[in-house]
Amino acid sequence: MSTIVIDTCAGEDQGREALAAAAIASLDLDVQMVVVGDEDEITSALDGLAHDAERLRVVHAADPLPENVDPRDIRQAAPRSSIAVGLELTARDPDAIFVSAGQPAAIVSLALQTLGRLPGVDRAALAAVYPTLRHRGPNDDPFALLLDVGATIECTSEHLLRFAAMGAAYASKISSVERPRVGLLANGNNPANAPLRVREAHHSLRGRDLPFEYIGLMRGDQVTHGEADVIVTDGFSGDVLVRTLEGVAATADALIRRAEARFKWRLGVQMLGGGIAKLREFTDWENYGGAPLLGLDRPVIVTQANSGSRAFVNAIRLGAKMQRLGVISAVAEAVMTSTAALGEEEPS
């Protein structure tokens, strides 16, 4: 049985929705929950929530995270933050998974300090799942994977190669796609115009015998189309891309709401019913459960700061699924295999 360690100090609502999800999961899912945060607040909130007390343990840790500091200094500034303590608990239990809606930079930095790295991995990658027009695999999965979306802000070509292997292994397990199609995010399809790191990674991946299919450079407008199952980029561009998608979703939603406010359009929106629902589903990040942080020896799932309980429950489900399917060992194996295939030296 998986142990889900969940941070209830983070997010825009200070953990209310995370705790609600933990309570639901303790009743409905085959998991052991550990909720980390302010014990008094958690205990009093749990009074009003149906939950299985035997499957929900509370651990007190509520040092506030310092603001505007270098993420590497967070542990020293707040040794008993819910993230630091949650990750320590996760490190001690081989069946544990950590879920948090905290600042990704803080989670990444503390995870790298607290958990073990997979052999051959020196940098972690945060992988975002996003919907595409094309569906894939036996489950008709509309989701593709983009990594890194914020863990490693400045990348070398070696980092990109490692991220390709990790992302492909993850997608292969989670979406049951046997040989995932992997693309490198670029400014256009001509390698001569790409930054050095992308050009080098492109030349390394092309024509190699790998456990995934390298399909070449991908432009931003090819991302939502879904030709690639996995798109690899540096953490800066990945963060920009995935947040832009979120922003557009919010904008489309605002435009639809404005349309609904007009009397003569309201009926049209109602009649569209399933059509609008489809557009909204496409842009509803609550469906996707959160972003796994890859490269470490435990599953870590980062959810959005404004996640509702549904998003947290989906993140908990995702964590349990990662463990059930042995995703971490598959990622570890993929890194070894592709490092060998690419003839690279292992990073220290």
Added chain:
Amino acid sequence: MSTIVIDTCAGEDQGREALAAAAIASLDLDVQMVVVGDEDEITSALDGLAHDAERLRVVHAADPLPENVDPRDIRQAAPRSSIAVGLELTARDPDAIFVSAGQPAAIVSLALQTLGRLPGVDRAALAAVYPTLRHRGPNDDPFALLLDVGATIECTSEHLLRFAAMGAAYASKISSVERPRVGLLANGNNPANAPLRVREAHHSLRGRDLPFEYIGLMRGDQVTHGEADVIVTDGFSGDVLVRTLEGVAATADALIRRAEARFKWRLGVQMLGGGIAKLREFTDWENYGGAPLLGLDRPVIVTQANSGSRAFVNAIRLGAKMQRLGVISAVAEAVMTSTAALGEEEPS
């Protein structure tokens, strides 16, 4: 009167729409058109197009652009390409403007080799206009500016500072916004997490007395909201961002078309009428005329490869407007003023 030099060898349709736009502009706008391309093809196509022959000059230049070469080698490989010759004609005429739907990397490289750079500018920036929820200025302009979107793939903080000054001067003239609000694109709002170039530029811009208002770091999801009139980034991330916006627009359109294909939704789409039109207008890049390339002593406007004649006519209008409002000298002045205010040394 402006001279518009227009490339009719580029784009997905090999210049058909560019030529149609040139014919329209020769009749309707107060401009002199120079169309550059395959003379025989242009002459025979013009037979079927209403145009003012006195205002439309044809120049033959049709060397095909080499594929997959380093953009810096294009001139030598194809000395009489329509882009190379078009830019040479533009360099010789102080009232000329160059418009092309060619590969941005080729245009940028040839423009830097052929045209003069503004004092203090060593790298050019391609600025994309995109729609936002917030409207601005006396014209209720919904458009904001993002630069660089592909001219300078790897940037230093000095490049970003120069792009901020150029973009602000451009937006101020074109959208009549007196003190444009300028943001730096980043992965989150904490400078400690940003790449070095962004962190340095942020610290340089903060609290300085500049002809624009620096409003800080902006996340990808803040872009379409429109808080900033100008968003500054490196050419790699800018290309990714703007193409992602295009891709989402195409995806939304595909989803709406799928909805229309279902009988029971068709009526709803019809009733929505103006609502869908508003969403489509928001995502219709033909309205925006193209991306100006800033930092050079002539206006250069890059249109999308799949531009229709309406997009080219809008690009021609934009070029004429840039000249009428003295945008180039305003940009030159802004670079000098902000370089002085930021206490930087001028780049050689």
